[in-house]
Amino acid sequence: MTHHMSKKELSRLAGQIRRLYGSNKKADRPFWICLTGFATDSPLYEECLRINDGFSSYLLDVTEEDCFSLFPLETLVYLTPDSEHALEDVDLNKVYILGGLVDESIQKKVTFQKAREHSVKTARLPIQEYMVRRKNGKNYHSEILAINQVFDILSTYFETRNWPEALKKGVSSRKGYVLQNSVE
Template sequence: MDWKLEGSAWKTESHVPLGQEGLLEDAGEDGVSESFQLLQIDVECESRESGSLPTGSATWCSKNVQRKQKHWEKIVAAKKSKRKQEKERRKANRAENPVLGICPQHSKRFLKALTRERLLEAKHTGPRLCIDLSMTDHMSKKELSRLAGQIRRLYGSNKKADKPFWICLAGFSRDSPLYEECLRMNDGFSSYVLDITEEDCFSLFPLKTLVYLTPDSEHALEDVDVNKIYILGGLVDESIQKKVTFQKAREHSVQTARLPIQEYMIRRQNGRNYHSEILALNQVFDILSTYFETRNWPEALKKGVSSGKGYVLQNSVD
């Protein structure tokens, strides 16, 4: 296209193909549209003649592309089906196991508020559990991580319980490595509905109301009393030293008790000849919580004592 200056205005000269000058002279808008349609027809004709552009999508895509497309469609369909099945399963579980008569159609916000209300009510009417975290100063990073995970699982079990405990984390400083580990590993830890205090558990409550649960005690726990505060030592398997919690309880003249594993379970022969009554925090809590709801020690012990500990119920069949 050539640009020419005539007077003070710019004019353009367009080079129009021969045979189409008349189309552009008198056409106006309709004529321009018709001319472009003719150009498009010319291009399509040339494409068909040259054979450079396939006409069908089937011939355009190679067999390899088609195979990948079908494979991807199968994956998408399988994921949709799996999501649908999972949704139906959760719906069926909510219908079979309603929490205090709650209907499945309630929103998550409503269920969360109701759970919080139940936990707060346990502070005044439910049994109380205190976790002694005053012995974590010399724990390794790995041990702190395991302890933080046990606290998370314990709290999760308590939220689901029909009769929740009120939980207190005693001897727990907010600037301690364990607190930082709990924040890192446990989503929403800062919003947990429980008490956190730096005070020692022996100074928080009257000593006569305390029962320190330790596997070294000579007395088996017979019942869970709402008027008692049960203490669990915040230790993990790797850091446990013999009778640490038992000696600490005796120094403060506090009553001790152990889970009645020996009374309801027997040792099972295994290749390692391994038998242990030392359980994680969340395992001990599962036993206490189940017993408080069912008043059945065999059922409660079955819930918390795994087969790896080398114990089975007396009436169990191999």
């Protein structure tokens, strides 16, 4: 995915990986994290080393292999805002793919198409099911989140089994959404 990204976008992704890793270290129930398609001679790896102190010592797996060849396809769930299917639960027998695409130009359905190419199940966070669009001056609403935000939502849900709580914690008000029945 990183071949779609500029130097600035790679730097932002490296920062998101740092925040995701930090959240996982603090979690009561941490996830196993595997960075796939992640070559040690890639610009993203170099950027991670540059901006993330101790990156080479992070307790996570890194492999050049892509997730589609590393794991059985039936265990994969590609999280993408373009999916028709809302994620209902976190299943420990599944491998959740957080696309790792920082895309300031917002190319439509890149992650969704990648999942379809490999016949992998897709899901989106249940933002539409638990949140409503808030009126704002810019009329801006977006379900596109950074990988660390998606991770924080999954982690909070996994610990609490409460989508509204997880979404409230993870979806910034700048995205233009608030929980249903909330007054803000």
